Amino acid sequence: MLCRGVMRAVRPSAVGLLSSLTLKESRVCHRTPVSVCHYSSSEEEKISRYPVPYKKNLPYDIVELMEEVEMKGGFLPNVFKVLAHRPAEFRAFFAYYNLLMNKETGGLSKADRELIVVATSAHNNCLYCVVSHSALHRIYSKKPTLADQVAVNYKVAELTARERAMLDFALTVCRSDTVTDEHFSSLEAHGFDREDIWDIAAIAAFFALSNRMAHLTDMRPNTEFYNMGRVPRDKRPPGTENDRPE
Structure with missing residues (x-):
């Protein structure tokens, strides 16, 4: 229980x-x-x-x-x-x-974790994970457009240097490219320690499984995900104040 x-x-x-x-x-x-x-x-x-x-x-x-x-x-x-x-x-x-x-330790925020999922799921063409985790990123980051940019092409998205280094490495793992000591040096230069690097790689690896199971099952996103986190609560039209789930 x-x-x-x-x-x-x-x-x-x-x-x-x-x-x-x-x-x-x-x-x-x-x-x-x-x-x-x-x-x-x-x-x-x-x-x-x-x-x-x-x-x-x-x-x-x-x-x-x-x-x-x-x-x-x-x-x-x-x-x-x-x-x-x-x-x-x-x-x-x-x-x-x-x-x-949902871990509370380490150097990755919840928004960081969701952004990794969006970027790697976009590479793997996973509709469910891109839509659902973009919604979660919008809520955690309070940035209504960044996940959309990353889902299309993270290389031209409005990322910080730290976020770009994080996603570069996540995609390295996602593509099964060779991981080198240079990857570690680059990430450490942006403030990530070795446990954070493990987390980035583990998230990319786990969602490779999730993406493929979504393909197998033809999993469809809930319609609720599409609008979540796009409009701040204080800017919503009258009568829609309770739309965001709590």
């Missing part, structure tokens, strides 16, 4: 995607969480070419996680629904995701 105290302690904005969590239980959920609907691979919701299981047939810990994410973010990202096709792999995927993307 999820550790709710830990989940509550993590900032719930940016759809929450994942917070610190523990997935242990293997019981099937025999109740319907009040805030979540059942999902299946119906004609109305083509988010995967594989069957999307009904929540009532999923292990209880996975249902609990989905409920937490939807409650905090306002919607359930499709990656949760699609990967639930294989619960054991779902747990492994999100455990590693959490360790890479």
Whole structure:
């Protein structure tokens, strides 16, 4: 079962995607969480070419996680629904995701981490990850256009020298180019230490897996992702103040 105290302690904005969590239980959920609907691979919701299981047939810990994410973010990202096709792999995927993307140590900010995902996912032509992680970058960075620039061509994006060095190295790993001591020297000159360099490489490597699974399943982004973080809350038209999920 999820550790709710830990989940509550993590900032719930940016759809929450994942917070610190523990997935242990293997019981099937025999109740319907009040805030979540059942999902299946119906004609109305083509988010995967594989069957999307009904929540009532999923292990209880996975249902609990989905409920937490939807409650905090306002919607359930499709990656949760699609990967639930294989619960054991779902747990492994999100455990590693959490360790890479939500850690509070090291020199990479959450915006840095999301920018790495956008750049490498664009290279891998992954629609789902580019759209969803661009949304998260906009929210964490408060920059509504930078992720779009990076998704098209990071080499001409309005990046700092530090961000450019970070993405140059992330793409080196993404392309499986040879990593040399010169890469380390360049990154260290921009303030990254060796643990940060590991993080950059691990994020690029992990999302190479994620991108390819998205291709396999034909995973489709939630429509909510497209507008997230584009318009500051105080500049929204009247009546739309509550549009951004919290």
